[in-house]
Amino acid sequence: MKIAIKETQNPTIIKFEFPDFITQNENFEFKNIDEAKNSPLAQQLFYLPFVKTVYISGNFIAIERFSIVDWSDVQDAVAEQIENFVNNGGVIVLPSENKTKKQPITVYGETTPNPASLKFVVNKALTKTAVEFKNIDEAQASPLAQELFKFHFVKEIFITENYISVTKYESTSWEEITLELRTFIKQFIENGGTVLDETMIVNDEKQEKQQIKNFDNLDTTSQQIINILEEYVKPAVAADGGNILFDSYDENEKRVKVVLQGSCNGCPSSTFTLKNGIENMLKDMLNDKDIVVEALNG
Numbered sequence: 001m002k003i004a005i006k007e008t009q010n011p012t013i014i015k016f017e018f019p020d021f022i023t024q025n026e027n028f029e030f031k032n033i034d035e036a037k038n039s040p041l042a043q044q045l046f047y048l049p050f051v052k053t054v055y056i057s058g059n060f061i062a063i064e065r066f067s068i069v070d071w072s073d074v075q076d077a078v079a080e081q082i083e084n085f086v087n088n089g090g091v092i093v094l095p096s097e098n099k100t101k102k103q104p105i106t107v108y109g110e111t112t113p114n115p116a117s118l119k120f121v122v123n124k125a126l127t128k129t130a131v132e133f134k135n136i137d138e139a140q141a142s143p144l145a146q147e148l149f150k151f152h153f154v155k156e157i158f159i160t161e162n163y164i165s166v167t168k169y170e171s172t173s174w175e176e177i178t179l180e181l182r183t184f185i186k187q188f189i190e191n192g193g194t195v196l197d198e199t200m201i202v203n204d205e206k207q208e209k210q211q212i213k214n215f216d217n218l219d220t221t222s223q224q225i226i227n228i229l230e231e232y233v234k235p236a237v238a239a240d241g242g243n244i245l246f247d248s249y250d251e252n253e254k255r256v257k258v259v260l261q262g263s264c265n266g267c268p269s270s271t272f273t274l275k276n277g278i279e280n281m282l283k284d285m286l287n288d289k290d291i292v293v294e295a296l297n298g
Helices: 040-045 071-087 143-148 174-190 205-210 220-239 270-285
Strands: 004-007 013-017 027-030 051-057 060-065 107-111 117-122 127-133 154-161 163-168 242-250 255-262 292-297
Touching (some): 013 071, 107 174, 127 255, 163 174, 220 242, 220 270
Antiparallel strands (some): 013 060, 117 163, 154 163
């Protein structure tokens, strides 16, 4: 048996593909060796000091690394270790002792300040990464989003934590489509469909700025602004089905640019309300009355 090494759109994650399926309609994500008790292979991989997360799904094992190494230096050795483990009879994933019936989930629709967007809340965690898709071509990382875009009335999709925010075209009313969308999302997740493949998420430039490795390279004022947005603004925005990202700070103009996503994107009222609310908050907390906020749509 030969393992194929495949790069992903996330440079910290590499896929090790098998010639055949290694799981049947099951996906696994392990963050540490204790979580990987039902995967002897994943437990062995966690003995490698650079292994951060192990994903097992379909015909591949994907590994997210810590930044202490580059994949080019270790990927061949990891592939060889996986090959040897399997060829010597090692078990990738232990069979479940009790195959339980599929667990029913609940999905309910929740209005947002944006009349064109509705928030579909699920009673389980979906992802730790906020992602926004403007069309089906952008949605390669989300099989659920790809299916939702096949509905002619779906314009944009935003997924984060435990909900999916759907923005529709004006030609259709929510009364006509809410039940159809809610039922589809519920059945898709209950039947084991993948909401989001974390290995395929591409962080754009704006999202990268929020990451620690880039955050440390920003000027002090920009760091302070990001911290204020994260602590005081994001929770309120998320409650309305949206997200906000720091874009830039111009020290000369005292201009802060933020990006609106999800239900906040294109909302008739949120741009003005957020801009003024954030602007007043930043002026007060940074003790600078000259700060101006410009809200951009994602």
